[in-house]
Amino acid sequence: MASSSYSNAPCAACKCLRRKCMPDCVFAPYFPPEEPQKFVNVHKIFGASNVSKLLNEVLPHQREDAVNSLAYEAEARLKDPVYGCVGAISVLQRQVMRLQRELDATNADLIRYACNEMPPQFGARSDTNEQNSGFYFPSQWNNNNDGSHEGGESSSM
């Protein structure tokens, strides 16, 4: 549930923008005064006006999710000005592809066992554990050929 800040303190947005926080403030339910950085981040990356416009374009029950996803993107862009959260998408797409390949290979081994075509090997496959380690940010994500992501307006989700 969205936090309410209809108290004495202005919401984090109005405080940042140095304006009076009115009872119908569009930001107040999603930017409580206790979380000042959340608004500072989205204001810096998207601009208060764009955030306000976006909030008015989505249904009231979706606004909290919208604000939180904007805050996530803004924080990612501040941490990584070049790739933002697209870097995380790239990494996750590579993880998915590696895991799928690994699973396919393991399933193929399993079928060979079932057909008694290969001798037992202990330890199974474990070389995918590294895939759960931290993110990395490829320097040429726009040029890779494994389809892990596409940039520009021709990209599709």
Next chain:
Amino acid sequence: MASSSYSNAPCAACKCLRRKCMPDCVFAPYFPPEEPQKFVNVHKIFGASNVSKLLNEVLPHQREDAVNSLAYEAEARLKDPVYGCVGAISVLQRQVMRLQRELDATNADLIRYACNEMPPQFGARSDTNEQNSGFYFPSQWNNNNDGSHEGGESSSM
């Protein structure tokens, strides 16, 4: 390589902003006139001023990647105003977790085979194929408990 638009036509940004495109235009190398929608999208979501500031904050050789990741995010936000590309991150994180669980289970089966503890079964595991289908956008991604993502300023990549 970034497209060059130092020709007769103004770049897509200057055309959109109805201003003269100067030879030192910061947008021109990344917003060629042939791709007008790319600038329209980032302008609508981030604002031209924020994009310009961001371009000046990153090194010249990183600017094309920065523009393309902004264009990707902007397009995703226009397609899905509530979750933007954070929806894709959520879906990919769930895919990774499912695939990892499936791989762990398949590896465990393989070890049991190696120990001759279970009879052969044909077909192996194939119930992860559906994970490569299109994205879905969870309605309550902010409340799920599987760690697939976190919203707000406390989130970490």
